[in-house]
Amino acid sequence: MLKNITLGQYFPGDSFIHRLDPRTKLLATVALIAIVFVAQGFSGFLLIAAFVIGCAASTGIHLKYLIRGLKPIMFIIIFTFVLNLFFQTEGKELVHIGFIRITDQGLRMASFMAARLILLVVSSQLLTLTTSPIALTDGLEALFRPLEVIHFPAHEIAMMMSIALRFIPTLMDEADKIMKAQKARGANFETGSLIQRAKAMVPLLVPLFVGAFRRAEDLALAMDARCYRGGAGRTRMKQLKFGKNDVIAAVIMALLLAGVIALNRMNVF
């Protein structure tokens, strides 16, 4: 049951995208999200989709992976699509059955919204699949560091994220152990109504929480013992460095944006 949880699922590899600086990838993802909202026509979306699929193909990640990632939000996509389809009343009428009225404008808007959602999810998935969690936190810390001027706790947030990632497997193991111990004493986690099963989780969660607090205390002590004093005056072993590839990536993103804007202007379709 606990084995199914994959957080920060990273797909190791050595492609162009894998080797990019995490900051570049983070910024590119943000840019891509913006571009997805800039696009106003089918041609624009096709261009972006081609770009995303091209990126995915270059990383060697199977498309199946990306499509599987869409499953959890399939419902939201369909819901948004239907909502847009039925409640957009402007434009030429296509279908009219009873109170249901579908217009060409509605169909267009609905398809765009669905396309946007799918592209958003797939592109952010590409980010987490090609960037190791530690690189991701390093990248976030570096990007948010300028905000420390206004007391944004960039270092603290990055440290918290990396500690959380470090302790996920440890706590999973512990949960597994507690579960087995409780099962040995006759606890039942698998059958019964939803409420019964939720109640059965209490004897699992309480010791897990107590254990987590104890671990946190130990870890704080161990960090103190190794001279941790927060982010000020701290150096890093691995320095993030922008390279030639990062410039190329920036140029590609700029070209994509230009392409989408041009297609919008030309009003192709």
Add this chain to the structure above:
Amino acid sequence: MKKTIIEARGVCFKYEGATALAVDHVTLDIAEGEFLAILGRNGSGKSTFAKLLNALLLPSEGSVKVNGITPTNDDDCYEVRKSCGMVFQNPDNQIVTTIVEEDCAFGLENLGTPPAEIRARVDDALHSVGMSEFALASPSMLSGGQKQRVAVAGVLAMRPKIIVFDESTAMLDPIGRRDVFALARRLNVEEGITIVWITHFMEEAAMADRLVIMDAGRVAMDGTPRDVFTQTEKVTALGLDVPEMMKLTHMLRQEGVALPDGIMTVNEMAVELCRLKSNR
């Protein structure tokens, strides 16, 4: 006479809400390059004393001078922790990051060491504890003994003068235990690092240069392991076991066998018994 690196003078510590002192007027000198074992049963104050050594706790009375510094403010504590590293009991709860080498770098990053130097020192430290091949591994894939070796590397990279092992082998299997102990011993002999080894395993304590037994927050006995364990009755009265051969010596003596003091290993016992037999 060797230089004294840790000077504890009348050190007391009481936890908040407790009635008894956890550490009760402890006065102890530790010489540079010494391998000191501190033995005691649960609640004897040995772990509290360990935390007083690198300023994780500050004494409520008395003073602890470490490498010439008596910590009073945060900056002093920081300096003390730089020269006195600590390896804790639970291997899982002292590794901070998701990659072995990043964890080794953690201490040096905190000290603001330049990146190139961190790299070199981390590689050195990992090599020294024999974990180079796991540099890029995730700590969650390692065994307990390996995790403790990573923890030692993390401390070692900071180049401390003293390393305190606070029951660092208590949660390990016998192989891991032997491994980590041998590592501490080697660092002591080869690098001249002062080791304070806190434990409740007799076998480990018996291998130290000097042994201190703590009881109820006080130093109950202090001497070489041989001297201490020879006083079998006193050790037993403190709720501790003496090594098997010491016990055997004690029992044989009561039966009238004239064995000398300080037999610790099976080999030594065999040699002594053979000698006695041939003399007769």
